[in-house]
Amino acid sequence: MTYCVGIRLNAGLVFLSDSRTNAGVDAISTFRKMMVYEKPGDRFLTLLSAGNLSISQSVREILQVEKLPNGDGEPITIWNATSMFDAARVLGSAVRRVYEQDGPALRAAGVDFNCSMIFGGQIGDEATRLFLVYSAGNFIEATRETCFFQIGESKYGKPILDRVLTPTTPLAEAAKCALVSMDSTIKSNLSVGLPLDLLVYESGRLQSDKVIVIDDQNPYFQMIHSTWGQRLREVFEGIDDPCWDSREVDHPLMAQSERYEPMRKIVRPEDRIV
Structure with a gap:
């Protein structure tokens, strides 16, 4: 399995992916799920993939040469598309070609x-x-109301994204949120694991040098892991326990x-709930 998240903000984009694939508890492999297509000054594209590994690898290979008909003009590729919408159409065509x-x-x-892709x-x-x-x-596109997408094992990491991210979130804060x-x-799923690939793209640059691979020795991720768990416990312990008697309490x-x-109790055979 895998987990990938892509975030679109006013300030730019954040991408994060794990690298674990497995067919069982004793068959664990590492494959990167992130691909970057960059033509400095012209275009910057990032692809995250989840699902069947052979399918996603085939799609990524075909994507670099896939062409869409363009009337009498030059066929559309990810290298000459004039909009991200057209580039996404090329990716969709590559997926369908692999399916065929x-x-x-x-x-x-x-x-x-x-397969699914961001x-x-x-x-x-x-x-x-x-x-x-x-x-x-x-495909669908991220909006101001839904500024992030997840693929793979998405349920465990979604609550923090829902609570923190808005289009105005700074890139550094969004990267921290993605890592949490x-x-x-x-923590909750063995099918997702290190190393991670993290990329931060600043709007208008058309290139990025903020790309890092994160393993179990990375100091920042170690801090995230220990601090987040500790702070969660502190917040949990700061919440009042439920009171089951008639004492006056705040909540x-x-x-x-x-x-x-x-809820009614059933205490005799003839009792009915309704």
């Missing part, structure tokens, strides 16, 4: 065609954009509901 090539054989072997970046003077691409090659999200996922648990009555 490998789909029948995978079905015959009882294997689902399973694709984002900036082309020319266009604003940064972020897309979530599905197995069918169709990843740490929460690694009583035994308060009457205006709409619902307490």
